Amino acid sequence: MIRPIIYDNNILKLLDQRKLPSEQIYCECSDFDSIVEAIRSMKVRGAPAIGVAAAFGFYFGIRDGLNADKVYSKLFDTRPTAVNLKWGLDRMKESFEKYGENYLEKTAIEIFDEDVKTNKKLSSHGASLFKGGENILTHCNAGALATAGYGTALGVIRSVFYKTKNIHVYVDETRPFFQGSRLTSFELREEGIEHTVICDNMAGFLMNSGIVDKVIVGADRIACNGDAANKIGTYQLAVLSGFHNIPFYIAAPVSSIDFSLKSGEEIPIEYRDVNEVAYCGGSRIVPEGIDILNPAFDVTPHNLITAFITEKGVFQSEDIKNIQRR
Numbered sequence: 001m002i003r004p005i006i007y008d009n010n011i012l013k014l015l016d017q018r019k020l021p022s023e024q025i026y027c028e029c030s031d032f033d034s035i036v037e038a039i040r041s042m043k044v045r046g047a048p049a050i051g052v053a054a055a056f057g058f059y060f061g062i063r064d065g066l067n068a069d070k071v072y073s074k075l076f077d078t079r080p081t082a083v084n085l086k087w088g089l090d091r092m093k094e095s096f097e098k099y100g101e102n103y104l105e106k107t108a109i110e111i112f113d114e115d116v117k118t119n120k121k122l123s124s125h126g127a128s129l130f131k132g133g134e135n136i137l138t139h140c141n142a143g144a145l146a147t148a149g150y151g152t153a154l155g156v157i158r159s160v161f162y163k164t165k166n167i168h169v170y171v172d173e174t175r176p177f178f179q180g181s182r183l184t185s186f187e188l189r190e191e192g193i194e195h196t197v198i199c200d201n202m203a204g205f206l207m208n209s210g211i212v213d214k215v216i217v218g219a220d221r222i223a224c225n226g227d228a229a230n231k232i233g234t235y236q237l238a239v240l241s242g243f244h245n246i247p248f249y250i251a252a253p254v255s256s257i258d259f260s261l262k263s264g265e266e267i268p269i270e271y272r273d274v275n276e277v278a279y280c281g282g283s284r285i286v287p288e289g290i291d292i293l294n295p296a297f298d299v300t301p302h303n304l305i306t307a308f309i310t311e312k313g314v315f316q317s318e319d320i321k322n323i324q325r326r
């Protein structure tokens with residue numbers, strides 16, 4: 001299976017997600033600044049993967065003699081919506097305050113290893129909700145590439161495939177960064193899982209034609225009431241799923257729950273460079289001088305979510321606040 005992140009003797013190798021699917025190139029980060037840049041520019045992306053990369057960034061920063069508060073805040077500011085970033089940083093800070101510098105590398109490696117185990121666990125819980133033979137729709141990339149390995153929503157799909165060998169996935173291309181068509185399709189092809197790529201605006205047509213049995217996506221931040229932020233376009237899929245009576249699942253680790261937030265209204269939404277919308281494959285596709293908006297995430301209200309699939313089991317939104325963090 002693809003290895004999106006490899007740690008090898010003080011070098012963090014990140015499979016550059018901007019180059020996929022045409023090129024598989026690892027960018028090698030050996031210092032704090034290179035990790036900050038890799039997260040900001042989306043060489044590494046996906047909430048759990050960002051959390052893991054930030055943990056190594058914290059280690060590199062302290063190892064190189066930088067101030068801990070500055071290291072924390074510079075990494076924290078790279079991507080505002082994914083709460084796993086803060087979760088990873090808080091764990092590193094706690095380790096630093098308790099044991100000092102010597103234990104930091106070990107803590108970062110622990111966070112990395114745990115993420116893969118967590119994803120496998122949540123995927124096996126999720127697979128129990130599927131009998132095989134379903135047509136599943138997914139959005140963005142919540143696969144191995146968005147995590148330390150195996151994936152969340154795509155991890156569940158992987159586990160259903162291993163169990164039944166019978167599943168078909170509809171993949172939203174996911175404008176403007178195309179995580180669906182470039183990354184999810186790449187991963188599904190590697191696994192030999194049958195799939196079809198569609199443009200984001202085709203989901204309603206497919207649902208209305210009775211082609212979609214279930215929808216499963218990841219999450220970047222979940223509030224205590226179950227409102228969930230995920231890649232822009234997720235909310236409209238949830239509304240469509242509700243209208244067509246199609247189960248809509250969120251698959252995410254407990255580290256994606258922000259226990260400090262009562263509802264999704266408090267989730268900060270990242271606005272990215274408008275050129276991500278203005279250009280496609282290097283060509284300008286919007287006339288010059290036109291207003292463009294690029295919110296990278298939206299929030300799906302809890303009442304549109306059928307269930308949450310986590311490593312601790314499958315939950316309803318009212319149970320989210322009672323899940324134990326560790």
Ligand SMILES: CSC[C@@H](O)[C@@H](O)C(=O)COP(=O)(O)O
Binds near residue numbers: 045142177179218
């Ligand atoms: C597994 S993270 C949840 C995903 O569905 C998705 O929102 C995501 O990968 C985050 O987006 P990105 O902006 O590519 O970092």
